Amino acid sequence: MDCIERDLLSVIPLFVWQKDCEGRYKYANPAFCDWVGRSVDDVLGRTDHDIWDQATANQLAADEERVALRGTSLQKQTLVSVGGRQVWVEYRLSPVINSKGEVIAIAGVGDDITERKELEGQLASALDTALEARHMASLGIMAAGITHELNQPLQAIKLSADSIVYWFEKKKTFDPKSIMKALGLISRNSDRIQRIIQRVRNFVKSRQAIAQTKAVDLNQAIRDGLEMIEHQLMSHGIELVLKLDPDIPAISGDETQIEEVVINLVTNARQSLDLTERDDKKILIETYSTSQGICMIVADTGTGFSADALDNMFRPFFTTKTEGLGLGLSIVHSIVTGFSGKIELLQPTDGFSTLLAVTLKPWEETKESDE
Amino acid sequence: MKIMMIDDERDCMESLAAALEPAGHQAVMFSSPADAVTQYAQGHYDVVITDMRMPRMTGIQVLRVIRQIDPEARVIIMTGYGDAETAIAAVNNGAYAFFGKPVNIVELIEVLERVGKEQEQIKLSKAEQERMAQEYQRLKKAHDEMIKLLDCTRSKKLEG
Numbered sequence: 001m002d003c004i005e006r007d008l009l010s011v012i013p014l015f016v017w018q019k020d021c022e023g024r025y026k027y028a029n030p031a032f033c034d035w036v037g038r039s040v041d042d043v044l045g046r047t048d049h050d051i052w053d054q055a056t057a058n059q060l061a062a063d064e065e066r067v068a069l070r071g072t073s074l075q076k077q078t079l080v081s082v083g084g085r086q087v088w089v090e091y092r093l094s095p096v097i098n099s100k101g102e103v104i105a106i107a108g109v110g111d112d113i114t115e116r117k118e119l120e121g122q123l124a125s126a127l128d129t130a131l132e133a134r135h136m137a138s139l140g141i142m143a144a145g146i147t148h149e150l151n152q153p154l155q156a157i158k159l160s161a162d163s164i165v166y167w168f169e170k171k172k173t174f175d176p177k178s179i180m181k182a183l184g185l186i187s188r189n190s191d192r193i194q195r196i197i198q199r200v201r202n203f204v205k206s207r208q209a210i211a212q213t214k215a216v217d218l219n220q221a222i223r224d225g226l227e228m229i230e231h232q233l234m235s236h237g238i239e240l241v242l243k244l245d246p247d248i249p250a251i252s253g254d255e256t257q258i259e260e261v262v263i264n265l266v267t268n269a270r271q272s273l274d275l276t277e278r279d280d281k282k283i284l285i286e287t288y289s290t291s292q293g294i295c296m297i298v299a300d301t302g303t304g305f306s307a308d309a310l311d312n313m314f315r316p317f318f319t320t321k322t323e324g325l326g327l328g329l330s331i332v333h334s335i336v337t338g339f340s341g342k343i344e345l346l347q348p349t350d351g352f353s354t355l356l357a358v359t360l361k362p363w364e365e366t367k368e369s370d371e
Numbered sequence: 372m373k374i375m376m377i378d379d380e381r382d383c384m385e386s387l388a389a390a391l392e393p394a395g396h397q398a399v400m401f402s403s404p405a406d407a408v409t410q411y412a413q414g415h416y417d418v419v420i421t422d423m424r425m426p427r428m429t430g431i432q433v434l435r436v437i438r439q440i441d442p443e444a445r446v447i448i449m450t451g452y453g454d455a456e457t458a459i460a461a462v463n464n465g466a467y468a469f470f471g472k473p474v475n476i477v478e479l480i481e482v483l484e485r486v487g488k489e490q491e492q493i494k495l496s497k498a499e500q501e502r503m504a505q506e507y508q509r510l511k512k513a514h515d516e517m518i519k520l521l522d523c524t525r526s527k528k529l530e531g
Binding site for chain 2 (some may be wrong): 188
């Protein structure tokens with residue numbers, strides 16, 4: 001080893017060592033010696049069992065055996081105990097091979113990554129919090145719609161039940177047929193309420209785990225998402241037109257998050273339509289395949305986007321409306337890009353004033369690229 | 372009474388119609404407010420019960436159009452959104468009553484009873500007016516005859 005190499009190894013902030021095939025330390029740089037709290041003389045000639053605790057020594061021995069046997073290097077992150085302290089370490093073991101191709105020693109380079117691991121943990125929990133916040137914001141956007149969706153069947157149930165009680169107290173005889181009819185209506189509307197509650201429950205539950213990309217039936221996700229808000233559209237005088245191509249392939253995404261996209265886009269369209277006085281209030285949802293993926297169009301005859309809004313539309317808390325917080329499109333944007341999809345504003349046609357296109361990747365394609 | 376019912380929520384409307392049936396009210400149901408207003412004139416309805424938020428037409432618009440066709444029309448507005456703005460618009464456009472959803476069936480039946488009583492009252496006072504008019508004609512005739520008779524007697528006296 002020449003001078004430069006030796007100088008380099010003595011100043012480098014990484015742990016560098018080399019062991020013979022019997023597992024005895026033949027070299028250890030100053031950073032390694034500092035780390036294990038021993039002098040160089042106290043390291044050289046010793047084995048892992050002299051330096052480390054039983055578990056770490058066994059683990060290192062097993063790794064070295066693998067490297068010696070295969071003749072290839074190995075990289076690993078593991079938790080070790082140094083002077084009674086738990087430390088995250090990342091190391092790479094490489095075989096030292098002579099001219100005959102025999103492994104004559106194992107060289108190691110390691111680094112203390114405890115701080116990095118802690119930061120990663122903090123980052124993951126921050127990301128988790130951000131995702132949860134996004135999810136809760138969507139739930140907030142849905143809340144008004146859900147109240148309406150629940151209120152309608154509740155109204156039918158309450159009226160049916162109240163009237164039977166009222167007329168019974170007034171000693172009016174009731175035709176059993178009309179009682180049966182009322183009970184049928186009560187049961188049907190209870191089912192409707194239960195379906196909506198189940199949807200909301202699934203939605204809330206899904207925030208607990210970071211969504212996994214899987215095959216999703218886009219048309220079904222659209223219908224499921226709409227179930228929570230479509231009656232609200234009716235009562236706002238809005239006609240909903242669905243043109244869902246039944247032959248589109250499954251997309252790569254997460255069912256609940258795609259529902260979230262639908263709910264946010266439709267709610268946005270609804271709010272925009274509420275601001276207009278026109279008679280032909282309409283929302284169109286269309287799906288079809290393109291060469292770039294599966295496309296979902298959400299178009300409305302509302303107020304449209306101004307030039308200023310165009311630049312800021314995906315920014316959180318940017319809104320041109322009096323209703324809502326301005327989170328809808330930023331949520332949609334973050335979900336869609338999270339699944340390697342894209343969202344763009346296209347030139348509206350057929351009397352529509354806003355036309356948003358969400359393009360998502362088909363499931364197969366993503367799976368192949370992963371492999 | 373014959374009631375015109377307008378609501379895009381079919382189940383809500385059916386439950387309301389069924390609730391009012393034992394009181395002897397007959398409900399004619401419309402899911403589309405536009406259809407309802409075009410058919411109002413032919414129906415001879417005693418009262419209209421309409422939802423507020425519906426596709427293409429609001430309850431207030433229904434109220435306006437129907438009151439234009441028939442200024443005496445009684446229109447009751449129901450809304451799931453009990454906001455002051457709607458209530459004010461309802462009152463200013465001559466709504467007969469205003470209900471939040473879910474509708475309190477007891478109160479609604481009371482309001483309909485009041486409508487029934489008012490109509491009874493109107494019928495009675497119309498009959499009374501007619502009777503008075505007839506009585507007046509009869510009295511007037513008697514009075515005229517009496518005058519004639521008096522005139523006749525006076526002129527006979529003068530001759531004598």
